[in-house]
Amino acid sequence: MTDVTGVGVGSWRTRACELADNLTTDGAITGSLWREAFQNTPRHVFVPRFWALDKYNAPTYLIDGADPAHQAEWLDAVYSDQFLATQWTPQDGRRMITSSASLPTLVARMLHLLDVQDNDRVLEIGTGTGYNTALLCHRVGDTAVASVDIDPILVAEAQARLAQIGYRPQIAAGDGAQGLQQDTPYSRILSTCASPGVPTEWIIQLATEGKIVAPFIVGGALAVLTKTGPSEVSGRLNSEQAWFMPLRPADKPLPEGYLVDQPEPPPDQRQHHGTAEVDPGAFADPDFRLWLCLHLPADARIIDIVNNDFTRTGVIVHTTEHRATAEFPAGNTASPSLITQDERRLFDTVEAAWQAWQRWGRPDRSRVGITAHTDGTQNAWLDSPTSGMTWPLPTCPPPK
Ligand SMILES: C[S@@+](CC[C@H](N)C(=O)[O-])C[C@H]1O[C@@H](n2cnc3c(N)ncnc32)[C@H](O)[C@@H]1O
Known part of the structure; x- marks a missing residue:
């Protein structure tokens, strides 16, 4: 049959x-x-x-x-x-x-x-x-x-x-x-x-x-x-990651702002050059990436720079308008990374998030929670809604 x-x-x-x-x-x-x-x-x-x-x-x-x-x-x-x-x-x-x-x-x-x-x-x-x-x-x-x-x-x-x-x-x-x-x-x-x-x-x-x-x-x-x-x-x-396609408006494949174009680097005189003490290995950790997303602006994207054998040699962090690049030290993770960033200084936010991540004991995602209300206010939090470590989430959709 x-x-x-x-x-x-x-x-x-x-x-x-x-x-x-x-x-x-x-x-x-x-x-x-x-x-x-x-x-x-x-x-x-x-x-x-x-x-x-x-x-x-x-x-x-x-x-x-x-x-x-x-x-x-x-x-x-x-x-x-x-x-x-x-x-x-x-x-x-x-x-x-x-x-x-x-x-x-x-x-x-x-x-x-x-x-x-x-x-x-x-x-x-x-x-x-x-x-x-x-x-x-x-x-x-x-x-x-x-x-x-x-x-x-x-x-x-x-x-x-x-x-x-x-x-x-x-x-x-x-x-x-x-x-x-x-x-x-x-x-x-x-x-x-x-x-x-x-x-x-x-x-x-x-x-x-x-x-x-x-x-x-x-x-x-x-x-x-x-x-x-x-x-x-x-x-x-949950401790598991779940990557799903986004909720989109009718007749549009993806919501506006989901694919954020990388802005061109500004002229060199507007760039800030410096170093940052961030463990390059942390960028391979999905829980650190989640932590970073909570600290960065909602439209920020983190892009890995990899060489031919897919070894990560740096990252680009960008929004629609701003951009920062970190070059990781070759072979010696104890050395600082080289940073180039525009006036928004997105990598300063990354470095601050890295320090907070260490201070809070490198939290995995199951320590993060969400509380949302019908008036549209919603936050992600670490450990409890009153821990003092909270981040606003975008309202979805805006309250009527
Ligand atoms: C991963 S697929 C769903 C898989 C599905 N549950 C199954 O078992 O086959 C995601 C679905 O979400 C739908 N979708 C995207 N935006 C939506 C929206 N705003 N409202 C309702 N559905 C939406 C897409 O059309 C797509 O079919």
């Missing part, structure tokens, strides 16, 4: 069970209920084709399950622990991935963090292929699941795939930053796209003591937030 994509039913079940086994062995699936969901959800129905990627993660050619020449490769990829790019848009001469089936390990870990209970009503932000929606439908029943995606074509496709396996959750096209007004409150909100801060509507639409699991743009942060008051959510970052 074959299903509509031509895959033998026995064949996909065996593969889905193997995927569930591997995710259980890795510790990503922690209980029998999610294990059953992964075993019984045909990922190939939700990813009938995907884009092969080059070494820079740019889409190259389509691998279509309907093409006999690609079917074996397609099916192997669909039931392995791979993120699969399913849609891209040209932007600034590049192919920007605008939808994907997320990495199954990450899907499983986020579902675990969501701590779903039998009677929960769940809102998913970023329907994409519909695979994650199907897992949620298996766990709590399709009438308890709602999902929203900015792209109406993706929504229609996901709806049809979900119906094909017997699920009819509420799926809508719209901006997930506005949540989904119908049938609120939700006891769980799961976002599969990254936002700059906590959208106000998510807090409003969340039930008391409800939970949000969401990735944030800053440093690949993944937060688990609980509704701690009528107008407040609060919680900590």
Whole structure:
């Protein structure tokens, strides 16, 4: 017996069970209920084709399950622990991935963090292929699941795939930053796209003591937030990184300011030359990079300068208008780095952040938390909201 994509039913079940086994062995699936969901959800129905990627993660050619020449490769990829790019848009001469089936390990870990209970009503932000929606439908029943995606074509496709396996959750096209007004409150909100801060509507639409699991743009942060008051959510970052594509406005591949152009270096007379005592090795630590992002302006980007064997020889820190460059000492990390920066002196901020990071015991990301209110005020903090070490997060979206 074959299903509509031509895959033998026995064949996909065996593969889905193997995927569930591997995710259980890795510790990503922690209980029998999610294990059953992964075993019984045909990922190939939700990813009938995907884009092969080059070494820079740019889409190259389509691998279509309907093409006999690609079917074996397609099916192997669909039931392995791979993120699969399913849609891209040209932007600034590049192919920007605008939808994907997320990495199954990450899907499983986020579902675990969501701590779903039998009677929960769940809102998913970023329907994409519909695979994650199907897992949620298996766990709590399709009438308890709602999902929203900015792209109406993706929504229609996901709806049809979900119906094909017997699920009819509420799926809508719209901006997930506005949540989904119908049938609120939700006891769980799961976002599969990254936002700059906590959208106000998510807090409003969340039930008391409800939970949000969401990735944030800053440093690949993944937060688990609980509704701690009528107008407040609060919680900590998970120790794992989670890099997701950002929440974008309709008809735009990426939000404005997401791709920040590097400004040209100013003329030499406006440059400041100096040295800085920062351990170059720290730039390889994702938790230090997150810490840096919290200290730098919201539009700052940190770019590694690498040589041919990918050894990091320095970094560029820039915003739209300002730029600083650090050249690391060759082979001798005890020597200071050479700094060139314009009048904004972004690297002074990096150096101050480095000193604070050491003073606070090189905190990993699980010591960082977020508290957000419906009036739009939101902060990240270290250890507790009252530790004195806090950083404002961008309001998302601005309160009405
Ligand atoms: C990583 S994919 C989602 C993966 C999906 N959960 C799955 O299982 O296939 C991120 C999705 O977020 C959607 N998205 C981006 N901006 C959005 C927004 N403002 N509101 C809702 N969805 C958005 C994209 O269209 C994309 O489909």
